Amino acid sequence: MKGRRPLDSKILDARRAFSRHPERKRTTPDPADGVGQPPEYLSDGAKVVWGEVVGYVTPGWLKITDRTAFEQFSELEAKRRAGIISGIERQLLFKLIERFGFTPVDRNRIRIEGDSGKESLADKYLNS
Numbered sequence: 740m741k742g743r744r745p746l747d748s749k750i751l752d753a754r755r756a757f758s759r760h761p762e763r764k765r766t767t768p769d770p771a772d773g774v775g776q777p778p779e780y781l782s783d784g785a786k787v788v789w790g791e792v793v794g795y796v797t798p799g800w801l802k803i804t805d806r807t808a809f810e811q812f813s814e815l816e817a818k819r820r821a822g823i824i825s826g827i828e829r830q831l832l833f834k835l836i837e838r839f840g841f842t843p844v845d846r847n848r849i850r851i852e853g854d855s856g857k858e859s860l861a862d863k864y865l866n867s
Contacts, residue, residue: 771803781810784817792816792841800840808835 748765751757757764777789789809793801801809815832818824824832840846 772799772801774801774803774806774809777813778810781813782817784821785810785813788813788816788820805839808838811835812839 752764774789774793777786781789792809792813812832812835815824815828815835818828819832836842837845840848
């Protein structure tokens with residue numbers, strides 16, 4: 740997909756992007772928290788990865804809508820740990836790691852609702 744990823748409506752609303760054109764506002768569903776238990780059809784290694792990662796991820800970070808991508812992540816991470824991952828699969832794994840915000844740099848790019856992190860110095864001066 741070329742171009743920028745679209746921003747969530749809640750972010751756009753916070754930026755007052757719909758003040759001039761309220762008809763452009765999209766409604767986004769509010770999915771349930773968590774990805775639940777691993778599905779039965781996952782390999783044993785993927786189930787181990789699933790339980791391990793869900794155990795240390797911040798509550799509210801993963802939603803039920805992330806479940807399919809999280810299944811892919813679990814299978815690929817299990818393959819990586821077993822040493823049988825191909826180059827293309829490794830690239831997909833790193834892309835999923837990035838999208839889920841599992842690295843420090845990517846985690847700073849993602850904010851979850853109710854995140855009460857301190858306002859950065861740049862935000863303080865740019866938004867005032």
